[in-house]
Amino acid sequence: MEYDFRSIEKKWQKNWIENETYHVREDASKPKFYVLNMFPYPSGAGLHVGHPLGYIASDIYARYKRQCGYNVLNPMGYDAYGLPAEQYAIQTGQHPAKTTNDNISRYRSQLDKIGFSFDWDREVRTCEPGYYHWTQWAFQKMFASYYDKALEKACPIAELIDRFNANGTEGINAACSSELDFTADQWKSMSEKEKSDILMNYRIAYQGETMVNWCPQLGTVLANDEVVEGLSVRGGFPVEQKKMRQWCLRVSAYAQRLLDGLDTIDWSESIKETQRNWIGRSEGTEMVFKVKDSDIEFTIFTTRADTIFGVTFMVLAPESELVAQLTTKDQKQAVAEYLAWTKKRTERERISDRKVTGVFSGSYAINPLTGESIPVWISDYVLAGYGTGAIMAVPAHDSRDYAFARHFGLEIRPLIEGADVSEQSFDAKEGIMTNSPRPGQGRPGGLELNGLTVKEAIAATKKYVKENKLGKVKVNYKLRDAIFSRQRYWGEPFPVYYNNGIPCMIPEECLPLMLPDITDYKPTETGEPPLGHATEWAFDAANKKVVSKSLIDGKTVFPLELNTMPGFAGSSAYYLRYMDPHNGNALLSENAANYWQNVDLYLGGSEHATGHLIYSRFWNKFLFDLGISKVEEPFKKLINQGMIQGRSNFVYRDKTTGKFISYGLLKDYDTTPIHVDVNIVSADVLDIEAFRKWRPEYENAEFVLEDGKYVCGWAVEKMSKSMFNVVNPDVIIENFGADTLRLYEMFLGPLEQSKPWDTNGIDGCHRFLKKAWSLFYDREDNLLVDSSEPSKEALKSINKLIKKITGDVEAFSYNTAVSAFMICVNELYTLKCHSAAVLKDLVALLSPFTPHVAEELWQLLGCTGSVCDAAWPQYNEDVLKEDSVTYSISFNGKTRFTMDFPADMAQADIQAAVLANEKAQSYIDGKPIRKVIVVPKKIVNVVI
């Protein structure tokens, strides 16, 4: 009987649905294991062969764990809110819900063909009210919380209000936007609006007037991770800095915990490093500088307190509030011109064109240690958003300060022995300090840095600054709060209404606040987000329901928020919802949370390192503080599967004749390469007829061939429609079957490595399955399986395989596992082994990789139940033991001859036997022996 993958796969996929094979329930009698993939955004283009890579890898592991006796949770869902659906709606007027649903159906049918062990009963979609109910709920909880820095956790904002009522801000140590100072009486006398504003300063979800990344083309603000080099990640449009009132999440409050948590999880070093970079912790000193002839003082942040004696100027960020205060009359004109100029520059220009620019403010600051007057400059190389927006410049030991000093002719004063600063600054934090001015020359004694190393000098200066109250030790983070509102339609609505400008949460029992239908998805004429078009978009607080905007009276009926939440809102806690997806009363039950805990294995692309993977960790830590999530880190182990790149093919058109020139003849012609659809190219040879039919303009194409063929060029590029290199898994499955696809995707190379897709190699994997099949049936349809005792060789082969596959699956080395299968099946084939005992183990091992054919073969072997519940085979160490081992006898690094010894022979005996050997003696030639090295099971090395 032929290996008929089409009917086998169809049969078992149906069987799995009917028997609910992959449904999973909490089961206290079994240990749990939670496998998760980053859920996909269902794009209109459908799946290409790159998408399932991670799903296959995790499915193999999930099935393996199940066979090892674990209760495995392996869910799947859709990240369904997003910009493409909305842009499509703007163009066509189609409701995003419709296109999203269509795309999901297409994804689902494609996924179903691959044979995953997903529990589809637990599917979630971020755009469904039953799901975003809990996204909105979490937002409300964040609104109702503040971060207590002393307790290092989120606490109810009501507790903060109680403390304000009792003692004002005294003793408050909370994460906030700006440090406030008021008494209990002051607090009590404030208006509702004032109180609301004050509390916004502390809430974890807060509304703030902040600099945001505004993208005019997209008509929305973007989070920092959605902007790269001043351009939007989606669309590549310019992004400018703009001050806007926006919802934000106080992610920065969790900076230290996000950093510390990295040491407790099993993620790749590179992702952890990326996150450490993004969090950007730096320990330094804040120092207060007085302004000469003035009462004004200002604070700077530095990590190089030791260089305080090398400060020759100060620099303010142009946006700093100090600029106006410190600009003198004489400099007013120049400063105003400079500010106007910097304001015009976009972030992108600033980054790409690093001209040294700046202007003198006219004021001088006083060095707190030496009393020296230092000019204060203004320059856009200092960022308003980091530290205090003001720096002390030490041109000798900071390259940016150096460039500035050189440009404006300011003094450069080296402080480290042997540092040559004639060409460039000496930035390294090493060396011995020198050049400290002597006490008495305008400065008090107490701080002596000469002779200390840089590290010692930093510590000494910090101590001195602290003791003399010149400033304080401070930790700064680059991590910014996440901007949480988007001016879009297709996202979660905020469960917020406005009572006289005060944002209020709609009552919890009114959740979810459903996204209203609209017909126009563009912003309104007055610049409001698309939700401004909604008519039923007001909240009746008395009757607790959503009503028409026309009823707004400002007393009981209020306008609702028009912004929606960003993409990461719905994707930040979806792994928790999978644990209990149908729960209408809570995000998840205590029971489910306690059983499933967190994700044991998470697979996804590394492109989410500074987005989803930070937000999710933040979100989970917040829910952990609330007691909802039971573990502080959401994803115990993370594997980043590599991208599957496309392998594009090209044809080459002669620039003058318009003929298409075969690849090997290119050097004789002047040609333009043109992408050609890879589906009409086979092994780089073009199907000329198909090419002529491909596009009308090629109907009469003429070719210059080599050996009668047209050979195409190729290149590895991103897999995308525009490159005509997209390979659809449906086509592969139709031709070779899902099991072959699964095997081949794993065989392509190491999981974490990016690699190009090349359909040509798939034959090998398909042949392997046919060969495995032929162990069960011959060509005349006779079932070959017998109950004979397996031969010693066959036993050894299968035991070797069990050991190898177990190790490889644990290590996610699937490509070598597939190779091992091929070797074993070849051996069994050569040995003509049809013993049911051996084949049973083979099928059980194959099951995670090729579940359909494994089920079929399992049945042929007369086994009952699904193979996915077959116990994972254990290998027998005794079978693997060799009787004798062949050693290479080697002198002076060269192998001379071989000898066989019993496997359990002691090393010393082997040495003695080798030395007693005549042949060996002849090599040594009676010379004294320096060393005899026995490498276990391999080599005896004799050194003379």
Place this chain on the structure above:
RNA sequence: GCUCGAAUGGUGGAAUGGUAGACACGAGGGACUUAAAAUCCCUUGGCCAUAACAGGCUGUGCGGGUUCGAGUCCCGCUUCGAGCACCA
């Protein structure tokens, strides 16, 4: 500029410091077949050598080092990829 990671045949890729190139693709040769497909067998890093069997030399980006022994460890480069980048 800083921080990681990588470099092995025509291709994808294997190798706990121990016979480099497993496995697969591609290529070449052969068997079966009227023929093709399918299947099976052999060869396949390079160079030299032989009637043939043997055999020899060389070889993991480059240059050094440690070691009886290095693709693997150490030092110094080159190239490519990823992340961060006026973060004081």
